[in-house]
Amino acid sequence: MTSREQLLASTFVSLADTLVADFDVIDFLHTLASRSVELLDADAAGIMLADRHGDLHVMASSAEEARLLELYELQNNEGPCLDCFRSGRSVARDDPPAMRASWPAFTEQLQGLGFHSAQALPMRLREETIGALNLFRIEPGRLSATDREIGQAMADVATVGLIQERAIAASELLATQLQTALSSRVQLEQAKGVLAQRAGLRMDAAFQVMRAYARSHNHRLSDVAAQVIDGSLDDDQIRQGPHPTPSAAPRT
Incomplete structure (x- = not known):
């Protein structure tokens, strides 16, 4: 195996390895x-990626000149690069x-x-184009x-890695949000029981009292529940608080 082949193999491994905990x-x-x-007949390279609104941003470059371009x-x-991103296809011209x-x-x-040639390869997976390699x-x-084939293969592998990393990050965020919601619900049930016992209310009435207080004071229902549990919110205060207006709603 030649040194170029070894570098190419190493590059594909690096571009595919996006599941590490400290991925940057x-x-x-x-x-x-x-x-x-290093691997292609190019003197400089740059990468643009699109944000969630579809706007491109310069993300990396091999040289300052590439970044400026x-x-x-x-x-x-x-x-x-712009034409490539918009079309999802490689873009090049034969001469100046x-x-x-x-x-x-x-x-x-x-x-x-000091350059006389520029071409762009799409960072694309199926119908989704996330950026371009210049x-x-x-x-x-x-x-x-x-x-061109090697460059496109590198861009494709990098795209798969980035989309995979984004999906995992989104999944982890969703899991965190779900766990937070579940924890809040457990806390709310506990607060209902505490308030019902202390104030002599039915469980559903205790919930309505907390909800009304949260609405009228523009508090999160989960925050009111926590205050009921730790005793920082007085039972009489929560029961005698102002009634919510029809348009008010608790922040969750």
Whole structure:
């Protein structure tokens, strides 16, 4: 196995390993950018990712020049990375005249920084495009077919890893929210029992009293329940508090 093949294998392992506890998305993307330069016939690389609103942001670059070019694309709404993200397909031009015909301002900026070729590969899984990998070359012309295939494979693996990491993070957040809700419900049931016993109320009446107090004071029902349990909320105070208005609702 050649050193390039070894580096390629190592890169795919790194890009697939997003399940570690200390996963760092910025470091992950910088790995993709730097390895793209090492493995492909490119002199610089940059990565843009979309936020949940679909707006692109510069996330990583192998060199400052690449970062500046990507920022220029966003600021001027022109360039291969934007076209790639919008279409979900790779974008390239054969030579500087063809580039100037498509992206006149961007091409001038590109050449001003010493590059003569720019192309973009989509970071896409099926129908979902989450960003694009920009590749810049000092020499004009496209990447070779082999390099394009390798670059796209790297972008694909990175995309799968990122989407997987996002799904796990969302799942963990949902699980945390559910556990919080369950804990709050247990606490509420406990508070109902405490108030019912102390104030001589039925359980359903105790709940209505706490709910009315939460509404009229714009408190979370879970917070009122906690105060009932620890005794910091006086029973008479909660029973004699102002009645809620029809439009009021407790914050949960």
